[in-house]
Amino acid sequence: MDRKRPEADSKEVTLYGEFSPNNNLKVRCVVNLTEREFIVQRLTSAPARRSKVVLSLRDCVGCRAYQKEDKADPAAYFAAYFYPLKCRRVSSRVSRQRVEQCFRLSALQDPRANLEEAEKWARAVRERSARQQQPGDGVLLSCPCRMLLLVNPQSGKGQALTLYNSQIKPMLNDAGIRHTMLPTEHQNHAREFVKGADLSQWDALVIMSGDGLLYEVINGLLERSDWEEAIRTPLGILPGGSGNALAASIHHYSGASPVFGEDLLVSCGFLLCRAAVFPMDLVSVHLSSGQRLFSFLSLAWGFVADVDVESEKYRHFGSARFTVGTLVRLASLRIYRGRLAYLPAGSSTVLHRGAPLPVQSCPSRNSNNSVTLRRTEGGPPDSLLPPLDQPLPDDWVAVREQDFVLMLAMHQSHLAEDLLAAPDASLSDGVIHLFYVTAGISRAALLRLFRAMEKGTHLAAPCQHLVHAKVRALRLEPLSPKGVITVDGEVVEYGPLQAEAHRGLARMISG
Incomplete structure (x- = not known):
């Protein structure tokens, strides 16, 4: 039976019980459940630090109560499942590993009463675990x-x-x-x-x-x-x-x-x-054909897009395909001519007015050159970005026409499992992290740049050819006749495009 009892270190204990582990019925354990921890102490003569297990309820994913199919067994069971951060035995790397704690409750002869007791414990673990969640703005x-x-x-x-x-x-x-x-x-x-x-x-x-x-x-x-x-x-x-x-x-x-x-x-x-x-955040990408796509991750032109597409042949290598693709493309570095412009993140320009408008809505200009929006049914949100064939407002920053090695627009922190491209990015801040590398960079310097990106230190590395800006929108005009543009790793129409951030448009399960 469980009962309230204060623990030696004066932490409040909300539930207390003495049970046998499911895998060893000859052993007895004291189980204490506080608001933050699930504590198991084996009743043994061994030193306490060797026989005590403390698990944070923040690491608990679930708890259930059940009885076995053997009707002759009046006992009930409750099992709690945790994924704490632990060091691997063969390395110092910390990762989440499954831990199950399962106990047998048999203090009563009535099977139903034992199950009710087990369900009370399982419910208490789930409720206290849920209270440890701190979703913030989620x-x-x-x-x-x-x-x-x-x-x-x-x-x-x-x-x-x-x-x-x-x-x-x-x-x-x-x-x-x-x-x-x-x-x-x-x-x-x-x-x-x-x-x-x-x-x-x-x-x-x-x-x-x-x-x-x-x-x-x-x-x-x-x-x-x-x-x-x-x-x-x-x-x-x-x-x-x-x-x-x-x-x-x-x-x-x-x-x-x-x-x-x-x-x-x-x-x-x-x-x-x-x-x-x-x-x-999502980013809408307007192509010159009028097609509109939505991106959650990245927009790339030049080196990064080339590696992404050309490394498909190495897919059987898993994540190593990108390393192989990078080395292959470095051996024959390409240069692309183009123009680039962007709206800085600190700009006061209003891209969206009121409720989002559907993609079929078309901006038209009246006699005083102000923008009027026509609303139609269906489709994703529209914006007040000027059409691709019209000049940009004065508060946009225009990068002079020149030769580029790559242009990369990131909306999240990582470009791959091992590439921390935008270290201070967040899930929803309305910011696009724009990177571009101009021609003249050596192969060795470009390789050092990507090696530094593995730890997210590339922005601190001295590289005169790398430019980083936080933006809300951008326009790209490739002038080289051939090339590859990708959106979230998918090849899209090659040609002029523009993109803008839509803050918090989607919902993601995150931590």
Whole structure:
């Protein structure tokens, strides 16, 4: 039976009990549950520090009570699941690792009474764990929540389904999250699906893939007639591809030390189970053909875009494809002619007035040259950016026509798992981090720049060819006849374009 009892270190104990661990019924343990910690003390003659386990409720993803199918056993059980940060045995790297604490309750002869006691403990653990969440400007998903997982079986090394079954499915079950897994079957499958799906069936859409699948989902949501409501559907990201830039960014925002591979997957899975939802910026990209796309990650021209596209042939290397692609492209460095302009983040220019307007809305100019907006039905939010064929306002900064090695616009912190491109970026600040590198940089200096980016120290490194600016909008006019432009790693129409940030337009499960 549990009872209130003060602990020796004077911390308030809200529940106290003596139980046997499920895996060793010959041992007795004292279990103390405070507002912040789950404390297990084995009743043994060994020193306390050797027999005591203290787990933070911030690391708890779930707790459940149950009885075994054996009707002759009146005992009940409760199991709590934690993912604390721990050092790996073979390295000093800290990562989240699963810890299960399961106890047998058999003090009473009545099976129902034992189950009620176990359920009281499980409920108390869940409630106190939820109170340890500090979502700040975010909100917590309702519990129990329903998630749809869109999994790309072909992403990365083709192991997404295996990782789902071995890592994510058990974690979601621990957290009591009901979910449906849908493997994508072809390119744009996810985009087509979310355009016509009844989104009320789920509390969140979760993507397990590289960044390309989320790009499909976001643009599919914004192509719906009910886009304003659809784009507020909480989204989640689980790294299953080779780039995994947004997943690395989400992990970075949680304040944890860098991790890679399956450790990054577990970290993002843990944040998914904690289910705190925050606003996320999107950037709309206007192409010269009139097409409009929405980006959550990056816009690239030149070196970065070339590496992204050309490294596809090395996909079987996983995240190492980008390292190989970088070395190959460095051996034959390309130069691109172009013009660039941007609206600084500190500008007082108002890009948006009132409610967002649909993409079909067209700005027209009346006799006094002011802008009038025509509203039509459906489509994503519009803006007051001038058309590509019209001059820019005076408060824009124009970069003179010159030769570039690359232009990169980042909306999140990471360009890849191991590339911290914009160290002070955040999920929703309305800022685009614009980088460009001008011609004249040596191959060795460019390589040093990307090596420094692995730790996010490239902005402090002395490099006269690198320029960084925080902007709200930009315009790019490539003048070289051939080249590659990518949006979130996807190749788009080559030619003039402009982009602008929409602060907090989407919702993302983050930490």
